[in-house]
Amino acid sequence: MVFFIYILVFFGFHEKVAYYSYYFYEEIFVWEVNVLEETIYIRMRNRVQSPPEEKVLLKDIAQVIAPDEVLSHLQAMMIHQLLDAEQNIVIIDVMKVIHLIKREFGEMEVQTIGPAQTIIEVTYKKKGVSIPYFLLIWFLLFFGSAMAIMNFHDDVSMKSVQEKIYTIITGKKETKPLLFQIPYSVGLGMGMILFFNHFFKKRINDEPSPLEVEMFNYQLDLDNYVIIHENKESMKKISDD
Amino acid sequence: MISILAIIFLGVASGLAVGSGFVAFLTVLGVIPRLTQLSKTMKMIQQYEWAVVLGALTGVGASLREPVLHMPSFTLIFLGITGGVFYGMLAAALTEVLNVFPILVKRIRLDGEIAILIMAIVLGKIFGSIFQWVYFVHH
Numbered sequence: 001m002v003f004f005i006y007i008l009v010f011f012g013f014h015e016k017v018a019y020y021s022y023y024f025y026e027e028i029f030v031w032e033v034n035v036l037e038e039t040i041y042i043r044m045r046n047r048v049q050s051p052p053e054e055k056v057l058l059k060d061i062a063q064v065i066a067p068d069e070v071l072s073h074l075q076a077m078m079i080h081q082l083l084d085a086e087q088n089i090v091i092i093d094v095m096k097v098i099h100l101i102k103r104e105f106g107e108m109e110v111q112t113i114g115p116a117q118t119i120i121e122v123t124y125k126k127k128g129v130s131i132p133y134f135l136l137i138w139f140l141l142f143f144g145s146a147m148a149i150m151n152f153h154d155d156v157s158m159k160s161v162q163e164k165i166y167t168i169i170t171g172k173k174e175t176k177p178l179l180f181q182i183p184y185s186v187g188l189g190m191g192m193i194l195f196f197n198h199f200f201k202k203r204i205n206d207e208p209s210p211l212e213v214e215m216f217n218y219q220l221d222l223d224n225y226v227i228i229h230e231n232k233e234s235m236k237k238i239s240d241d
Numbered sequence: 242m243i244s245i246l247a248i249i250f251l252g253v254a255s256g257l258a259v260g261s262g263f264v265a266f267l268t269v270l271g272v273i274p275r276l277t278q279l280s281k282t283m284k285m286i287q288q289y290e291w292a293v294v295l296g297a298l299t300g301v302g303a304s305l306r307e308p309v310l311h312m313p314s315f316t317l318i319f320l321g322i323t324g325g326v327f328y329g330m331l332a333a334a335l336t337e338v339l340n341v342f343p344i345l346v347k348r349i350r351l352d353g354e355i356a357i358l359i360m361a362i363v364l365g366k367i368f369g370s371i372f373q374w375v376y377f378v379h380h
Binding site: 137172180190193215 | 271272275276278279303304307308309310311312313314315316317318319320321322323324325326327328329330331332333334337340342343344345346347349351355357358359361362363364365366367368369370371372373374375377378379
């Protein structure tokens, strides 16, 4: 139903291109002039990992769309020099990036899309996980949860409940209802694996497990915290001498 | 007469409190949504609610009246596994609600290996449970 005529007239105008568009739309005539400036689009990445003392270039911290003649120059533009003394998280605000781009390509328009800052995580030499440390925590969790489940069983008098169930089902008295207890114990572990959707490394289906969602949310909260607290520009005290 | 009415009222009131508490606990831990998500049976959620309610009522009947069914003893294996899986899911959900793993994994820089830590807890639970029933309770 939409019926429109699109007429293009263009002529040189301070190296900018002007499009005159003429729409015919439901008996209303619309004239529109689009003066297309040359535009640089940037989209900051969320998180970037970088080794220390590295020069951070624009292409590392943002996706860039720009006219071909300036693209390579733009991408190689240095935004930040990481110093060794610096803490392991640096926030680059999009305002700083725009400032630097405007200084070199003042006549171009900069459009930003997406997040307003990039978190640079300085990764010092990846320390391997220390094996004794890891084993300590593994056994801490192992015996900790073993103790916890035993205390829980004792607390809820599971032994007497199980003996009662045994008597209800079979009509016999049994002080060692192992026929019930061993499947119960294995099922306990199976239930936890089912909940976390992990069978050692193999997944039961491809949806993320609640734990992975939880890890993601935790990381998001941490990121939000550093964005506000490590970014000098996002909090300011106006001094009232 | 009035005392009978009072007893009935008290019974209904306490049952209401315990029952709503049980359902609230299950809801907070999100075990049923998790199961429907794994099995892709969101539409059957109403049936699952009834399963929980009827199961709870069966449990009430069994613990209050103690009937004797004289069934073969291998049915206990089925009961044991289902009970165990249910408790395991509750325990896992509780650990997850308490947000233990994300913090632990961050602290010891073990980002890729959460599965190993989960296995520590899972195996610990199985070990603790079997140890208790086979050895511990008889001493």
